[in-house]
Amino acid sequence: MSTIRDVAARAEVHPSTVSRVFSGNAQISDATRQRVLLAAQALNFQPNAIARSLSVRRTKTIGVIVPHVFDGYFADSFFPQLMAGLLEVSYARGYRLLVGGCNGYQDEHVQALDILASRQADGIVVTSSRLDVDTVGALQRHKTPLVLIGHPPAQHADVAWVDADNCAATRRVIGYLAGKGHRRIAYVGGDPDSSVVKERLEGYRAGMAAAGLPVSEEWIDYGYFAEDGGYQAVERTRRSASAAPTAYYAANDLMAIGILRGLRERGIDVPRQVALVGTNDSPEAAHLTPGLTSLRVPYRAIAAAAATLLIDAIEAGRRPAGQALLESCLIERESVES
Amino acid sequence: MSTIRDVAARAEVHPSTVSRVFSGNAQISDATRQRVLLAAQALNFQPNAIARSLSVRRTKTIGVIVPHVFDGYFADSFFPQLMAGLLEVSYARGYRLLVGGCNGYQDEHVQALDILASRQADGIVVTSSRLDVDTVGALQRHKTPLVLIGHPPAQHADVAWVDADNCAATRRVIGYLAGKGHRRIAYVGGDPDSSVVKERLEGYRAGMAAAGLPVSEEWIDYGYFAEDGGYQAVERTRRSASAAPTAYYAANDLMAIGILRGLRERGIDVPRQVALVGTNDSPEAAHLTPGLTSLRVPYRAIAAAAATLLIDAIEAGRRPAGQALLESCLIERESVES
DNA sequence: CTGAAAGCGCTTACAG
């Protein structure tokens, strides 16, 4: 591959002149610009982006770490929507994504820190759902811009973030079910340690309280976002026949599908006898029998907002600031009787 | 951020010594290694990856361009599986992915060439489904390793590639349907210009011929991979009542869902009156009523194989070579009567 | 085992 000096030699100018015609921002006479461009073309020259990055200290790249080893991570609609939102705005603003894998929660932070410390990206979006104070502190210690998808711990009011209205949305769903006459409503979360799941649980309790409904701890269960987890939750939440839930809210659709299967095996009709609401409005939701009422979370818009916040900050040479809470929307289908 | 010289100053050694302890491969006395490590820790030093990349001419990054503007690209299971396979092996081998968007077929090649020419990645995997001879030639002109997901044009026997057995698999599906007694079988492709769709059509024709079945051109239609495209294909393929197909093969599940809807609206029962086979075994396939028999394409394995081919070549300092054809597998459900 | 120097391929402040 030819370099700027090869081109300079051929065009009989100084290398800095070649640099100037390629970096755009500089006054160059038309004549020499033509000479340089011709020489460049003849030599098939294109500037080396790495060398440029080192020189200008910008990589035009934004980092993101994905927990690629988790079962079902690539089956859920979260990942593609995240990438869609990130790519959409990155592309529009001339950036690319530096995507790294990680083999677990701990490694997720290790990898994110590595990208920051090695300055391979101009900014990073972190999607971890279990950030503790120390980790956020460590991430913030770098001057490289950072935006979170999800809530930071309360102590870090200074980090920029974008999130879905998990608590409020779940609360609305519970209110919706209570409005349909349900009094015993079950909550099936994913991983109890993840912040989304905690926020949704909070929304569940708030919704029950607002509707004046008592909560039995038997109705709260965790399916770890897996179909089988939902299936097992049916078993565990229906030990007491008299206090068996007449409605289920699941923190993703996969678990809702498992719940549906569990209920069906017990001869319980959905929605006649029991109502069911899932989350994420995944592709299968519309095609189930009955169609699954599901809480659609605007992941794509969230990712796009995060990327915008990040790139704005990068280009302004400051830390990202601000936060956004995007609204989820309940898609009504047949799994709740109207 | 501190640099190698700051650390050198504090540890009272030459910068090259600091470099040596961090780049691993060098004989360093334990004593000075400790001194350097301590100084580095005190200064929170981590080598700048960009500077290292420029120096060693390796970025530890592999490039991939995704057509992020296409409707449905992020809804299909192709994209997440592609990323899953790529990330799995990249991570294991210490690489990250440089993912760029593109706004169409033409731009896909432009972006890929840009990554190659600007040497931002050590290699690239190209997934375009409509590569012409010139484009492949242009891509190959760069010495940066390249592997294709999909077939290259015949003239480029020298490029490495990995693909699914599109033609053979479709042929098997047709044989399977013929074996069930179907004689009028329809083919609903995606985008007629894409090579996968062409290969499947070839398999369709071969399968029909092998079963001794005549083909009516009315049975060949294109739904552009969209649900509505499948729906419309029903209309177009059933103009002649006497020659109406009794079986449909669709090049993705989304179109199969559209076909199912179209048939249902006409009061045609699947699988009683008409059989239906989709492609990709997407999440919704199992949950349809009837369950959709679908050709599962091993995209994840294909991507993993491509990444392996690529990284092997990068590390050996040669061009990638070889090719692999991975087998698809028919997942039988209820949309074909047994 | 360690130092001094040159180099990776750009950019840009400084002159003129």
Add this chain to the structure above:
DNA sequence: CTGAAAGCGCTTACAG
């Protein structure tokens, strides 16, 4: 508008 020089932060062949 263009040149000459220094610098971005590493690596590594060459000495010793």
